[in-house]
Amino acid sequence: MKQVLVSFVICCCLNFTIQAQETVVIGTVLNADQQPIEDASVQLGQFFSSTDRRGQFKIIANYLPVQLLINHPFYELYEQIVLQQTGKDTIFLAITLITESTDLEEVTVNADKIVWAYPEKSIHIIDFDLRDYGMLLLCSAEKQCFLRLVDDNNKTLFDQPVRKNPLSFFHDCLDGIHLLYQDSVVELMVLYDTLFLLPPASIGEFKQSLEPCALSKDKYVVFKQLGPHNKALDYTLVNRINQENRLLYQAADTKQIKSLDAYAAENDIPAIAMLKANTSQQLSDDRKKWQNARHYEQNLIKPLYIPIVTVNDTTIIFDHFKDSMTVFSADFSINRRSAISYHYFDFWQNKLLVNEEHTRVFAKYEDRGLVKLREIDPHTGSVIGVVQLDKHVYPASIQIKGRFVYYLFHRYVDDSINYVYKQRID
Template sequence: MRLLITLFFALTSFWGFVQEKGQITIVGRVVDTDNIPLIGATILDTITKKGTTTNKQGIFYLTLPKQATTIYISYLGYYALEKKMTRTEIDQSKKDTILLAISLKPKTEELTEVEIRAANIARTYDKPSTLILDYDFHPEGLFLLLSEGNQYKLRLIDGNSNTLKDIAIRNNPEKLFRDCFGNLHILYADTVYQIYGDQSDLSLLNGFPIRKFEEYLLPCVAAYDDVLFFEDYGLHNQSIIYYLIEKNSKKKKLVQKIVDKESFTAIDDYYRETMAEAGIAPSTVGDNSLAQQDFARKVEKKVWFYQLTLSRPIYNPLCKVRDSIFIFNHIVDSAFVLNEQGELQRTFPIDYQYKNGWKNEIIIDYSGEEIYVKCVRGGLAYLLQIDPDSGQVVNEFKLKRHVFPDKIKVRDGFAYYLYNEKMESGRMNIYRQKIK
């Protein structure tokens, strides 16, 4: 993926730094090629030898003399990057602040894949003419969302890859989605279809609009017989509120509010400044000068950057584990365990989010008993098993055959995942590896 260095953080008014004369502050964010923040990346000024590291959001601040220099950015398992800062660039900086977005490339992205023969790794479904789009678990085996020739299908297979049931479906499905009640759905750009029945009578219920799904069903994150838990993101997606609703009384109760105050303040300033500039651009429609074209293009870039990067939701998930509610609050480095009434039972510290390669992904196994977090180091995925009582990492499992596996799920001591077979015209296959 091409290195992204854009005008990320037109953070010129974000923090309102007051510089001493002859100094400049560099404010930046370091991410990987998937736009995941790299925590603890090393930032070094090659002239003064002054350095710092990135915080939990991948952000760094470095105050330096107002002179030309080169900034060296490095992170274990990634290619280092040198960013030259010219005197002209420094002199033209707004409010003595230079804003950077740095993307580091994993070292293994350019390596040739090495085939590792291992008895505990195998293709779960091996049909050369089949393109697998997504999958999920079924008590009898697996659901596969796939395409064969020009026909899209939902297929149920058993543990030996035998087809138990096929359903012809509309073209171009996007993915499978399991809701808070455990029901499985096929999602399209405009419609959602619930999968209903067992292998002898498998069917799809009538579809309903994606907007209704996103409004009513998607926010539900956990369910009990009498209580439902919901999530609601705040402005710029930098806060999240968890609340419950009692089914009978319809009573609503706040469970927890999580706010990334630092990111919110920065992004809110950026948003206000960008929207103000966007309001100026349309007023000069008749002006077709190069200067106006350049200004409109810069505004468009800033709006795009806000929508696709800055406003990405914070990751502090609520999960149902061992019939309790776990809230993983990465802002305060703690997990909160609640009962089904939303009452706090206990807390414990968490630090897996500082592990090398943490990818903002928590995986609860199919039984709902085990917790795993995903890390990627050198392109290989690692599953760190977390003790639900202490929050400590008790095991680490390496998915050792394929780089950048996708849609990892765990069941009965096996990790399942999709992998893009570059040697087979980019066909997606589903694999499983024994991890216990």
């Protein structure tokens, strides 16, 4: 019983990181003419309500931040993250809904905005990489694996056979591209119409030399190191010219680290010796510890998601643990900080996507296979647009270039085929 109770308490502590406090949220919902909207459905987290004839609603929330959704058949869906306001137990909101568009021309355009990006029915696409002048495809056909480079018109520039069972592409921080296998990594040198495969490296060499590198810009390289239970993170800045280094950024979830320390000690992690048990009770206890150890490895030590990216030649760290974004100057001194809250929307996937031009940032959300991308303003951290991937469920390897989002779709009718599609986003 003690074992089960400890595990339950720790799991609750690990999953409850938002502020638990009752707050009254009072809102007034109006249209563009500032007239009240009656009978709009309101959802605040797990609580539901509707607006009265004055366009008002009132909900008591037991935790913040939380997602607010307002829906009405004549208006576009409204969504917002309601944040806790220091020292206040009542929050007042003024909300304006936008009339739902019924333009027939717009509907017709949207119906044609999803197209087959590489129309070859017999080619299974394992992965793809967008280039300045086309796509590099990792393909399988007739029991052979190969790389195919195509231009913007899908004309094949070259085919290069590769060893069987490749997993995917990998981009390093120096903008190199690699072919990943279960046991090795092969670096690719891609010119316009030529491809060179460098000698393979082991997975151990890959994890030691390539994986820690998070970003390269001008004369600087940024390396990432995870701390205890993957709940602490350090970014170290290295000057490639003089080899000087300094700590650029640091974050740690100390509460989770302490909880996981206790959890690991209680369950003898990492050493589990089930075969050494002498009695059935010992075997039962060891089995519980073994199950808790698997839970620890698969669920509890997921790393803090604090990516560092370059947008419009500016380096930004998005800290989803501290609810902030930090913008750096050219010399990597801190320029400014802003609050972020987009990661509190439901179905957030702990994933940011930067387009190929490095000018736009999108956050990924997925509900039962349906993916939504919210565009994030790199200057303020606020949401400035929403893209719904309309046609396919569980799209993979999502990439964005120009006015399109590209992705892999797995055809369930034929388990051996993936195709590349693209959808217009502007």
